[in-house]
Amino acid sequence: MSEFLxxxxxxxxxxxxxxxxxVLVGAALLGGAAGGIGVFVLLRxxxxxxxxxxxxxxxxxxxxxxxxxxxxxxxxxxxxxxxGAAFSAVLGALAVEWIVRYxxxxxxxxxxxxxxxxxxxxxxxxxxVQSVYQGGQAGLSDFxxxxxxxxxxxxxxxxxxxxxxxxxxxxxxxxxxxLLCFDITFAKAQGYNVASLDRLxxxxxxxxxxxxxxxxxxxxxxxxxxxxxxxxxxxxERVSHMVLIATFIGALGSWFGAALSSVATxxxxxxxIVLTLFSIFLISLLVAPKRGALAHALRHKLFQRRVHERQGxxxxxxxxxxxxxxxxxxLRKKRFLRADGAVTEEGHQAAQKMARDQVLWNAYHQxxxxxxxxxxxxxxxxxxxxxPKDLVEELSEELMLTKVRLVQ
Amino acid sequence: xxxxxxxxFPSLLLGxxxxxxxxxxxxxxxxRGQALMGDTISHVVLPGIVGGFLLAGSVAALPMMxxxxxxxxxxxxxxxxxxxxxxxxxxxxxxxxxxTMFALGVVLLEQSGARxxxxxVEHALYGNLESALWLEAESFQDLLSFSKLFSLPEDIWVxxxxxxxxxxxxxxxxxxxxxxSFDAAHADSLGxxxxxxxxxxxxxxxxxxVAAFSAVGSILVIAMFICPPATARMLTDxxxxxxxxxxxxxxxxxxxxxxxxxxxxxxxxxxxxxxxxGMIALMAGFLQVLAMLFAPRYGVLSRLFFKNxxxxx
Amino acid sequence: MSxxxxxxxxxxxxxxxxxxxxxxxxxxxxYDRKPVLWDVSFQAHSGRITAIVGPNGAGKSTFLKAxxxxxxxxxxxxxxxxxxxxxARKNIAYMPQRxxxxxxxxxxxxxVVMMGLYGRMGFLRWPSQHHREQALSCLxxxxxxxxxxxxxGQLSGGQQQRVFMARALAQEAEVYLMDEPFAGxxxxxENVIFKTLKALTAEGKTVIVVHHDLDTVRKMFDDVLLxxxxxxxxxxxxxxxxxxxxxxxxxxRLGFHKAGEPVGGAAVxxxx
Ligand SMILES: Nc1ncnc2c1ncn2[C@@H]1O[C@H](COP(=O)(O)OP(=O)(O)OP(=O)(O)O)[C@@H](O)[C@H]1O
Ligand SMILES: [Mg+2]
Numbered sequence: 001m002s003e004f005l006x007x008x009x010x011x012x013x014x015x016x017x018x019x020x021x022x023v024l025v026g027a028a029l030l031g032g033a034a035g036g037i038g039v040f041v042l043l044r045x046x047x048x049x050x051x052x053x054x055x056x057x058x059x060x061x062x063x064x065x066x067x068x069x070x071x072x073x074x075x076x077x078x079x080x081x082x083x084g085a086a087f088s089a090v091l092g093a094l095a096v097e098w099i100v101r102y103x104x105x106x107x108x109x110x111x112x113x114x115x116x117x118x119x120x121x122x123x124x125x126x127x128x129v130q131s132v133y134q135g136g137q138a139g140l141s142d143f144x145x146x147x148x149x150x151x152x153x154x155x156x157x158x159x160x161x162x163x164x165x166x167x168x169x170x171x172x173x174x175x176x177x178x179l180l181c182f183d184i185t186f187a188k189a190q191g192y193n194v195a196s197l198d199r200l201x202x203x204x205x206x207x208x209x210x211x212x213x214x215x216x217x218x219x220x221x222x223x224x225x226x227x228x229x230x231x232x233x234x235x236x237e238r239v240s241h242m243v244l245i246a247t248f249i250g251a252l253g254s255w256f257g258a259a260l261s262s263v264a265t266x267x268x269x270x271x272x273i274v275l276t277l278f279s280i281f282l283i284s285l286l287v288a289p290k291r292g293a294l295a296h297a298l299r300h301k302l303f304q305r306r307v308h309e310r311q312g313x314x315x316x317x318x319x320x321x322x323x324x325x326x327x328x329x330x331l332r333k334k335r336f337l338r339a340d341g342a343v344t345e346e347g348h349q350a351a352q353k354m355a356r357d358q359v360l361w362n363a364y365h366q367x368x369x370x371x372x373x374x375x376x377x378x379x380x381x382x383x384x385x386x387x388p389k390d391l392v393e394e395l396s397e398e399l400m401l402t403k404v405r406l407v408q
Numbered sequence: 409x410x411x412x413x414x415x416x417f418p419s420l421l422l423g424x425x426x427x428x429x430x431x432x433x434x435x436x437x438x439x440r441g442q443a444l445m446g447d448t449i450s451h452v453v454l455p456g457i458v459g460g461f462l463l464a465g466s467v468a469a470l471p472m473m474x475x476x477x478x479x480x481x482x483x484x485x486x487x488x489x490x491x492x493x494x495x496x497x498x499x500x501x502x503x504x505x506x507x508t509m510f511a512l513g514v515v516l517l518e519q520s521g522a523r524x525x526x527x528x529v530e531h532a533l534y535g536n537l538e539s540a541l542w543l544e545a546e547s548f549q550d551l552l553s554f555s556k557l558f559s560l561p562e563d564i565w566v567x568x569x570x571x572x573x574x575x576x577x578x579x580x581x582x583x584x585x586x587x588x589s590f591d592a593a594h595a596d597s598l599g600x601x602x603x604x605x606x607x608x609x610x611x612x613x614x615x616x617x618v619a620a621f622s623a624v625g626s627i628l629v630i631a632m633f634i635c636p637p638a639t640a641r642m643l644t645d646x647x648x649x650x651x652x653x654x655x656x657x658x659x660x661x662x663x664x665x666x667x668x669x670x671x672x673x674x675x676x677x678x679x680x681x682x683x684x685x686g687m688i689a690l691m692a693g694f695l696q697v698l699a700m701l702f703a704p705r706y707g708v709l710s711r712l713f714f715k716n717x718x719x720x721x
Numbered sequence: 722m723s724x725x726x727x728x729x730x731x732x733x734x735x736x737x738x739x740x741x742x743x744x745x746x747x748x749x750x751x752y753d754r755k756p757v758l759w760d761v762s763f764q765a766h767s768g769r770i771t772a773i774v775g776p777n778g779a780g781k782s783t784f785l786k787a788x789x790x791x792x793x794x795x796x797x798x799x800x801x802x803x804x805x806x807x808x809a810r811k812n813i814a815y816m817p818q819r820x821x822x823x824x825x826x827x828x829x830x831x832x833v834v835m836m837g838l839y840g841r842m843g844f845l846r847w848p849s850q851h852h853r854e855q856a857l858s859c860l861x862x863x864x865x866x867x868x869x870x871x872x873x874g875q876l877s878g879g880q881q882q883r884v885f886m887a888r889a890l891a892q893e894a895e896v897y898l899m900d901e902p903f904a905g906x907x908x909x910x911e912n913v914i915f916k917t918l919k920a921l922t923a924e925g926k927t928v929i930v931v932h933h934d935l936d937t938v939r940k941m942f943d944d945v946l947l948x949x950x951x952x953x954x955x956x957x958x959x960x961x962x963x964x965x966x967x968x969x970x971x972x973x974r975l976g977f978h979k980a981g982e983p984v985g986g987a988a989v990x991x992x993x
């Protein structure tokens with residue numbers, strides 16, 4: 001076990017040989033680029049387009065293999081296979097667009113159609129190739145699951161460099177892409193060509209999918225573009241932060257997963273990378289302070305108690321009975337109610353105070369409806385804790401005045 | 409002829425049954441905007457199947473099936489949780505979960521591979537339709553003999569009953585399925601719970617995906633959940649008609665795909681057949697393309713044609 | 722109180738004849754912690770037609786949905802004719818806001834109306850000729866019988882709304898909750914739907930309608946619930962629809978908006 005750890009640390013710190021290090025750097029660059037792009041894809045609500053694109057690469061890979069074997073005698077040149085992959089992925093993406101635009105089928109059906117039909121074609125071609133080039137096609141199915149084991153030096157370099165280039169494009173087009181996702185009408189008004197921006201995004205997505213094919217395989221490359229952005233979503237509400245976080249998560253997960261697979265050589269790289277990414281995602285889902293599940297549940301519980309206590313006290317102030325069992329329980333705990341349901345002295349006092357607070361809140365809602373609507377704590381906490389003191393005084397003076405006027 | 413009934417017939421039956429059960433259920437997934445549920449489920453069953461196998465220690469159908477069912481239900485709950493807790497859109501939540509489950513399956517598979525058992529990912533992806541055999545049969549007359557029919561492979565029987573179950577499910581729940589798919593809020597106001605109906609649909613989806621999966625692989629399952637219903641969608645505006653058409657298309661792709669895969673290559677001078685599951689899926693896709701282009705009312709080309717004629721008048 | 726509204730509340734012998742058919746108490750609803758409805762209590766009486774009026778985002782749709790248990794409420798209860806919600810489903814007909822369905826769905830106008838019958842039909846029962854005729858007569862009541870076999874996507878907006886109205890009729894409920902049935906429809910459709918609703922109240926049913934057009938509220942409704950996150954006012958229309966109450970409902974918004982239009986406008990910061 002300790003030996004395993006030592007090996008892992010060696011790999012993580014780039015001391016496990018030149019090739020392994022290159023693979024690690026390539027994987028991290030790829031993961032980072034995919035994560036960053038994935039954020040925009042997620043915000044455009046098109047995450048599963050990568051599903052269609054990645055499955056659509058298979059027939060291209062196999063055809064490229066056939067052509068390359070015919071013309072160069074070497075069907076396994078990575079660049080040739082990737083060009084084939086890119087070619088059929090573009091066709092797949094176009095097919096999705098075509099179906100959505102010209103038929104009555106919706107995007108989910110279009111994605112499903114393209115991914116299954118293209119993939120089926122790939123499989124049929126693959127079995128055909130298997131019977132023609134007995135054995136020569138070994139490694140083609142690596143594209144389905146990914147493998148770094150047989151990666152040559154120049155292949156790893158190709159992956160690292162292309163991922164780097166994609167990252168650069170992302171940085172240069174950051175502002176425009178953010179605008180595209182955040183406010184498409186504004187982007188249009190600003191004179192940006194929204195359609196071409198969308199196409200650029202699709203193109204970047206396509207690029208990372210194709211680059212990732214060899215290392216993580218066509219099923220799991222989808223994860224690289226989806227999991228980091230979704231994990232990042234839990235930590236922030238801002239697009240720019242989200243891109244940074246997703247890039248970081250993508251790079252970290254891929255780095256760690258690739259290192260793990262360089263040590264545990266019998267386990268597939270793609271699987272390990274995705275499981276690492278998912279662990280990061282799970283942690284984000286649970287503990288992220290802003291949008292995490294635990295924080296959310298806690299806040300909801302608190303909120304529920306506040307509402308029940310408040311409404312219970314308001315009912316008391318109107319001399320109405322409290323029926324709701326949860327409300328009763330909460331009021332009893334605070335000693336506003338006795339066990340037999342009678343209101344205590346403290347209860348009456350608290351009810352008085354609460355009634356006054358509610359009147360003020362209502363006045364505030366009347367006077368500043370838009371602000372009140374935007375306020376998270378409207379009518380939930382004592383008004384003095386939420387809005388400025390002088391405003392509260394102003395409101396209560398107004399209330400006094402109206403009362404006086406009414407009396408007159 | 410003997411060859412046919414012994415070698416081809418069981419595979420043909422298996423492929424067609426798988427196509428039928430998935431194709432019928434797909435209609436409701438499609439109408440609910442959940443077309444990719446089939447895709448999701450056919451990926452997430454992998455760790456369940458491998459897990460069931462690892463626990464049972466053998467390639468027995470039941471533990472693998474239970475494992476797969478468990479994995480699907482677990483994944484669906486996880487997707488729901490992610491959607492709710494993180495306010496993440498459905499597609500992304502599905503994508504995150506199915507890729508992870510598939511990754512888990514792949515890793516587990518390598519583990520079991522190390523123990524020298526043949527279960528591999530290729531098998532999971534495009535199945536092994538061709539390996540279904542009915543050696544006990546001697547002629548077509550055996551189709552009428554119960555005792556002979558019982559000797560059909562277990563896979564076929566399982567799939568047969570699941571297909572019956574799917575049909576029964578659709579017949580019994582036709583009304584609630586329709587109303588919850590059309591207007592969930594209205595259904596709920598009537599006391600017909602869209603949530604429970606949705607869960608029931610997912611459960612049936614998982615069941616038929618799992619039953620079909622081990623025989624025909626995930627690719628055929630995904631294609632059948634989507635293509636026949638989508639084809640039918642292009643051809644009609646009536647739900648019951650849509651169900652009939654999708655069933656017919658599923659069976660048609662099953663039969664034609666199998667024949668093309670098994671015999672097609674020989675017509676072109678090849679020596680080996682190609683993947684039958686892949687070919688069936690491809691046929692389904694092909695039929696859908698035809699429908700998208702030439703459907704009388706909604707086909708792209710037909711619409712173009714009618715528009716021009718209209719303009720010329 | 723005008724003579725008219727008094728009449729329908731109190732019969733000749735001076736007893737209150739209409740009973741409370743729809744009773745919501747203490748309803749608070751929050752989408753993720755932000756209260757959208759706050760402590761709303763409201764009663765509607767049988768034989769009367771009530772408008773729910775308030776600005777966009779006031780929580781009108783949420784009120785209907787939460788009172789039917791379609792979205793979770795933090796607190797609050799609903800009683801229909803004295804029964805808890807669970808027992809009373811059959812007595813409610815709810816018509817959601819229009820945008821919520823897929824108009825490409827493979828269903829004809831008749832199919833949609835038949836769905837109104839599903840609540841009362843047994844689980845295993847297939848629709849019979851009798852059900853078809855029932856559905857057809859509902860379509861006929863909204864002048865849509867000629868379009869029974871038309872796919873719903875191939876109807877105009879107004880016609881679609883009539884079909885939904887017919888679906889509600891088919892439910893033969895006691896309480897009808899309609900979310901903006903008049904939004905974006907032509908004058909003829911408005912007329913048909915309004916007449917149908919009036920006919921329901923004449924039979925002693927309770928009708929509650931989310932309504933957007935302030936100009937027509939007085940003409941069409943008996944009672945009104947003014948709502949903006951809280952109940953602003955509630956009661957017979959002539960008692961309640963004062964300028965003051967309307968200003969409080971729409972306070973801070975420049976100009977009252979018409980049906981379907983989003984409210985543009987800045988805070989006036991008017992003080993009470
Ligand atoms: N599912 C939801 N999640 C979060 N917030 C919601 C949701 N539905 C509604 N809201 C918010 O709740 C408030 C009330 O919405 P609701 O739809 O009830 O308003 P409404 O009065 O019906 O408005 P309209 O006149 O536009 O129909 C709005 O501020 C809206 O943004
Ligand atoms: Mg509304």
